[in-house]
Amino acid sequence: MSRLTRNGDPRAAQTLKAQLRLRQMILDGELSAGERVPELMLVERTGVSRTPIRAALLRLAEEGLLEPADSGGFVVRAFDEADVYDAIDVRGMLEGAAARRAAQRRPSRADLSDLRDCVGAMDAIVARRTLGVEQFLDFVRLNERYHALLVGLAHSPVLTRAVERIVTLPFASPSAFVMAQSELADARRILTLSQEQHRAILEALAAGANERAESVAREHSNLAKHNLHAAAKRDAPLDKIAGGNLIRLRMAAV
Numbered sequence: 001m002s003r004l005t006r007n008g009d010p011r012a013a014q015t016l017k018a019q020l021r022l023r024q025m026i027l028d029g030e031l032s033a034g035e036r037v038p039e040l041m042l043v044e045r046t047g048v049s050r051t052p053i054r055a056a057l058l059r060l061a062e063e064g065l066l067e068p069a070d071s072g073g074f075v076v077r078a079f080d081e082a083d084v085y086d087a088i089d090v091r092g093m094l095e096g097a098a099a100r101r102a103a104q105r106r107p108s109r110a111d112l113s114d115l116r117d118c119v120g121a122m123d124a125i126v127a128r129r130t131l132g133v134e135q136f137l138d139f140v141r142l143n144e145r146y147h148a149l150l151v152g153l154a155h156s157p158v159l160t161r162a163v164e165r166i167v168t169l170p171f172a173s174p175s176a177f178v179m180a181q182s183e184l185a186d187a188r189r190i191l192t193l194s195q196e197q198h199r200a201i202l203e204a205l206a207a208g209a210n211e212r213a214e215s216v217a218r219e220h221s222n223l224a225k226h227n228l229h230a231a232a233k234r235d236a237p238l239d240k241i242a243g244g245n246l247i248r249l250r251m252a253a254v
Contacts, residue, residue: 011052018048018056026065026076027170029245033078036069063168065246079171080248085225087172092221094163095150095174100214102153103205111153112206118146119198126195131188139191140175146198147174150217153205170243177227194223 022042025031042053057074060066066074122142125135151163167173197220204213 014048014052015055015059018042018046018053019059021046022056022060023063023065026060026246027243031076033076033246033248035076037066037074037076039073063165065169065243077246078248079169079246081228084171084228084247087166087169088221088224091163091166091172091174092218094159094166095147095221096214096218098151098154098156098159098163099201099205099217100210101156101159102150103208103210103213105153105155106208107153107205109206112202115146115149115153115202115205118142118149119195119202122146122195122198126188126191131191136178140178143175143178143194144173150201171228171247174221174224177224190223190226194220197223 022031022037025045031037037057039050039053039057042048042056043050046053048056057066061068061074065077067077069075122139125131125139125142128135151160154160170176197216200216201213201220204210204216
C-alpha cells in the first residue's frame with residue numbers, strides 16, 4: 001500500500017494545516033482586518049511551502065475571511081453589523097429548514113432522546129441561582145450540541161453542508177455571542193428565553209408540527225442579533241467572540 005493510500009494526499013494535508021493555522025491567526029487577531037496576508041510570512045510561520053499556502057488562501061477567501069487585494073494577493077476581510085446580521089439570518093433560515101424537515105419526518109421518541117437530554121442539561125444550568133463563566137461555558141458546549149443534533153435530525157447532507165459552510169464565519173455560529181451575552185444586565189432573561197425556544201422546537205419536532213418548528217428555529221437565531229446590538233450600544237469590546245476583532249460596529253453610537 002502506498003504512502004498516499006495509507007495517509008491520504010500529503011499536499012491536501014499541508015493545505016489543511018496552513019488553512020487551520022491561518023484561520024486561527026485571523027481569529028486570534030494576529031492578522032487584523034484590512035491587513036495584507038504575506039505568503040512568505042505564512043511559509044515561515046507554518047512550515048508549509050507556497051503552493052499549499054496559496055491553496056489555503058483561496059479556501060479562506062471562499063469561506064469569507066479573506067478578500068482579494070487590489071494589487072494582488074489577499075487581505076483580511078472586515079465585517080460590519082449588516083454582514084453579521086446577514087450571516088445570522090442565513091443560519092436561521094437553514095436551521096429553520098432543517099427543523100421543518102425533521103418535523104416532517106415525525107421523529108420517534110428514541111430519535112429525539114439525545115436532543116431531549118441536551119435540553120434537560122441546559123435546563124439545569126438556567127435553573128441555577130447564580131450563573132458564572134463556568135456555567136456559560138457549559139451552556140455554550142451544550143448549545144453547540146443542540147444545534148448540531150437539530151440539523152442532523154433533518155437527515156439532509158445538503159442542509160448539513162450548507163450550515164457547516166455558513167458557520168465558518170465564527171460570528172454566525174449558534175453560540176457566537178453567548179459569552180458576550182454573559183456580561184449583559186439581562187443575561188439570565190436572554191438565556192431563559194433561549195432555553196424556552198430550545199424546548200419549543202423540541203416539542204414541535206415531537207408533534208410533527210413542521211411550520212411551528214421552522215418558525216421558532218428562525219426566531220431563535222434573532223437572539224444573536226439582540227446580543228450584538230446590546231454589545232454595540234454599550235460600546236463593549238467583542239473580544240469574547242471568535243473573530244470579534246473583524247467586526248466594525250458602526251451602530252455603536254445608536
